[in-house]
Amino acid sequence: MSGTFVGMPAFPKAAHEAVRNDTLRANLRHATHTIRDKRAVAVSELADWAELREAGKQIKDFTLSRLDHYLLQLEEAVTAAGGTVHWAADAAEANRIVTDIVKSTGETEVVKVKSMATQEIELNQHLEAEGIRAYETDLAELIVQLGDDRPSHILVPAIHRNRSEIRDIFRSQMARWGRPAPDGLSDEPAELAEAARLHLREKFLRAKVGISGANFMVAETGTLVVVESEGNGRMCLTLPETLISVVGIEKVVPTWRDLEVFLQTLPRSSTAERMNPYTSTWTGTTDGDGPDAFHLVLLDNGRTDALADQVGRQALRCIRCSACLNVCPVYERAGGHAYGSVYPGPIGAILTPQLRGTTSEVDASLPYASSLCGACYDVCPVAIDIPEVLVHLREKVAEQGGKGHRLEKAAIKAAGWVLDHPGVLAAGERAASRTRALHPRKLRGPGAGPWSDSRDLPELPAEPFRDWWRENRG
16 A cells, blocks of 8 residues: 555544454454543543643643744754754755755665654655655554554554564565565564564664654754654754754744643653653754754744634644544544545544645545544543544535535525525414424435435424424413
């Protein structure tokens, strides 16, 4: 499954195919239930979790309200520390900047830290087209890359694979990318992890260029932060001679004190750990320690447009913990690939349409990829009201018209006119009550089938409420 997400079918069609895959559903059910149960225990240990959640929300909202100020402060601090800052308006510009930097080193391969931003801009594919091989070093990302696959989860990109599938991928594909899998490799987790360690070790020791994202950027010092569980990130951040970090502009926080909040909420919400096993921070360059050159690529790629939306901008608070995916009944059954984006699940359903727009069929379908149950909002560590944004985006999609929405738009317009004319509304209510014996039990018509298959229409009373009120209350 190679190539880009663009051009994939809309969510309903993709999900219809995914729910037929019994193995996929079993993998997802086991993994998401395990993670969310552990998260609940980790969160319950903090008596002030609600206060931390509110603090994270307030810090993010305050920073977004003054984003221009803090980005310029960040640029000044990074530059003063020996780094170089680049501004990328879109994916094409970011890819060009990174490619030019790698080519200037004379290298033809890079090692990568797990990064949603580089997946978003499809950096690996762009580098490959320019003759540069990018090696993913996160275990799950390695599985996805070796399997010519796509990530399906923010935290665990290979969540749709089980141990046997991973073993088969390692056996058949590792040799094509470097050191082959050991003979007789089984599906025991320890053996799979050891095979990955041996395969990646030679790449860590050989690579001269590393590429990363960042979980946070501290404006006051120009410090970047990466949190991880395996240690591969630290290898990529410290061993290469050149480090390039591609980071969305929304990842900045004003101070180190602000960072303290997120280093408590992120690990508990994502991996259900009290703290991340590896928290790496770096500020520019230091002689004799770490990379000799550091480049920070600040990525917009639709974020400024999202920031302009008073309701939708709260999606930019996201700290990529993936807690919303693990409680979502839709994601659990459909999986991440059905969302047609590197950002799956509830957060992807509101973030992707804002970053990419809603002109394509798949992007226009994403705000409807939800039951609006609200479980995602309950677990979000920065209190993003995902159901509110979903409804807001549905309004936008309906307003722009298109397949399935022209009739809806016309119906809403007609309903608005009727509600503006009380006499017409009263006549309609009386006519509906008098003909109630003729009413169907199910709603019929274009687009009504999926909604009404499991719902009966409510039975109308014998007389409208306004008539009852006039007779009984005068």
